[in-house]
Amino acid sequence: MRLKRLAWTLALSLTALSAHGEDLLEICQQAISNDPTLALAGAEQRYTAETVPAARAALLPQISGSYGLTQNRATSSSGTVINGSTVIDTGNGGTGHQRSLAAAVSASQSLINLQDVASLWAAHATVNAQNALYQGSVQDLYIRVAQAYLTAIEYRSYDEAYQVYADVSRRVWRQVADRNAHGLASKIDVNQALTSYGIAKAEAVDYHNQYNDALEALRQITGKPVGHVLQLVDEMPLQTAQPTSEDYWVARAENNNPTVVADQFKLDAALRSILAARAAHLPTLSASLSYNKNPSWTQFDAQHSRSTDTAIGLTLSIPIFSGGAVHAQVRQAIATRDESEDNLEIDRRQAARNARNYFRSLSAGVTQVQVARDAAVAAAAAVKSAQAGLLVAATDMTTVLYTIEYQAEANTEYAYARYQFLMNQLLLKQAAGDVTYQDLEALNRLLR
Numbered sequence: 001m002r003l004k005r006l007a008w009t010l011a012l013s014l015t016a017l018s019a020h021g022e023d024l025l026e027i028c029q030q031a032i033s034n035d036p037t038l039a040l041a042g043a044e045q046r047y048t049a050e051t052v053p054a055a056r057a058a059l060l061p062q063i064s065g066s067y068g069l070t071q072n073r074a075t076s077s078s079g080t081v082i083n084g085s086t087v088i089d090t091g092n093g094g095t096g097h098q099r100s101l102a103a104a105v106s107a108s109q110s111l112i113n114l115q116d117v118a119s120l121w122a123a124h125a126t127v128n129a130q131n132a133l134y135q136g137s138v139q140d141l142y143i144r145v146a147q148a149y150l151t152a153i154e155y156r157s158y159d160e161a162y163q164v165y166a167d168v169s170r171r172v173w174r175q176v177a178d179r180n181a182h183g184l185a186s187k188i189d190v191n192q193a194l195t196s197y198g199i200a201k202a203e204a205v206d207y208h209n210q211y212n213d214a215l216e217a218l219r220q221i222t223g224k225p226v227g228h229v230l231q232l233v234d235e236m237p238l239q240t241a242q243p244t245s246e247d248y249w250v251a252r253a254e255n256n257n258p259t260v261v262a263d264q265f266k267l268d269a270a271l272r273s274i275l276a277a278r279a280a281h282l283p284t285l286s287a288s289l290s291y292n293k294n295p296s297w298t299q300f301d302a303q304h305s306r307s308t309d310t311a312i313g314l315t316l317s318i319p320i321f322s323g324g325a326v327h328a329q330v331r332q333a334i335a336t337r338d339e340s341e342d343n344l345e346i347d348r349r350q351a352a353r354n355a356r357n358y359f360r361s362l363s364a365g366v367t368q369v370q371v372a373r374d375a376a377v378a379a380a381a382a383v384k385s386a387q388a389g390l391l392v393a394a395t396d397m398t399t400v401l402y403t404i405e406y407q408a409e410a411n412t413e414y415a416y417a418r419y420q421f422l423m424n425q426l427l428l429k430q431a432a433g434d435v436t437y438q439d440l441e442a443l444n445r446l447l448r
Helices: 002-019 024-034 036-049 051-059 114-181 187-222 246-256 258-279 325-391 397-432 437-444
Strands: 062-076 079-082 085-088 094-112 284-293 296-298 308-317
Touching: 024 036, 024 114, 024 187, 024 437, 036 051, 036 114, 051 114, 114 187, 114 258, 114 325, 114 397, 114 437, 187 397, 246 258, 246 325, 246 397, 258 325, 325 397, 397 437
Parallel strands: none
Antiparallel strands: 062 094, 079 085, 094 284, 094 296, 284 308
16 A cells, blocks of 8 residues: 555656756756857957957067077098198098087067057957957847747747637537537537537647747757746746836946947957057167077087177168058058947947837836736637526627637737746846846746
8 A cells, every 4th residue: 555655746746847847047057068159259349359468469578499409411621732642641531421510599578669559459359359359249148048938938839729729619609518518509609619619729739830940049049958848837026127216227237238348449449459550650769688599510520610709789660651551451450440430320229229219118017918818718708608698598609709818818928928027028128138047036926
């Protein structure tokens, strides 16, 4: 008896576990680890970060060394000239190799080079811009995860609403068919009920497919399959934006939105690049130090040589003419600055527009959710009344079928209103650059 009870308990536990959906935070953690879009942004950030040490290198000492060994085959001979001919004394010469060694170490240090300094400043600004874009990518990941999850919840609600619509339509069709068999309903009523059931069934299948596609959207972000999602609690708080000032959110968006912040740094980098391009006209000063050692020797005699030298110098370089390249580079840098200014203004206006839109939508969303909820409750009551009236011939078939369809539409409108309200909360914060992981935690507490 105990074994049977234990087996039954385990079966219930496994059933409950398999029915448990993945919550929002689980999906988010998987996305942080596996989302290729965020990984791409991270790679771009690491790549851009290396522009600072690369630009700084031009201002640091440059040290190089060389070592070379050369061997030549050589012949040495001596003799006495007698009557126009040469008598070779082999005892005083020979054939062998001659070797020479060349070793050198040199170092140089830039003392005055405003072009390299300005390039370093521009690199710092570029890195700051990329860091801002990466923070924006993190916030965008939070939004994409929440949006995909809430969309799956929304379409799960649609799926369930239209499954109920199809089931009720099927029961009404069978009820009307039974009444027709007893002479209480016409054949027209049967055909009308059957048509309504067919339409409801087709819509239920369509929404079920859309729900599965919404789950695939989550899988696209996380790289892992998602069985099903949780549902929103029945009574969720309808909290509007805090602070309640529209001007606050617009100003926040114009100054703190990650894209706007990145554009500001890009503009700063463009201004520094203009300085760097113009500095190519200016003289540069550098110091150098070199040490050279060059010994050589031969195999067939005792002749050896060795020379070493050390050189210290200053080099002043004055640009005179570069074929117009410097002027062209300055004009290009100015055009880049103008482009950066335009992009900054475009993105700033877009962020302000988004902040206004989501703030107003969030304020209106409270009423929309309440109205949609009341409509869904009224639709459910209307269906019950219509079905009861049909049994006593107090309601015609057209009214019954209409109330059933209206209930499905009211339920989907209620689900959409709740989804849109929660998304507007997050999208307003995204426009202001304030979306955090804590926002997802707060949203996750509304799931069951």
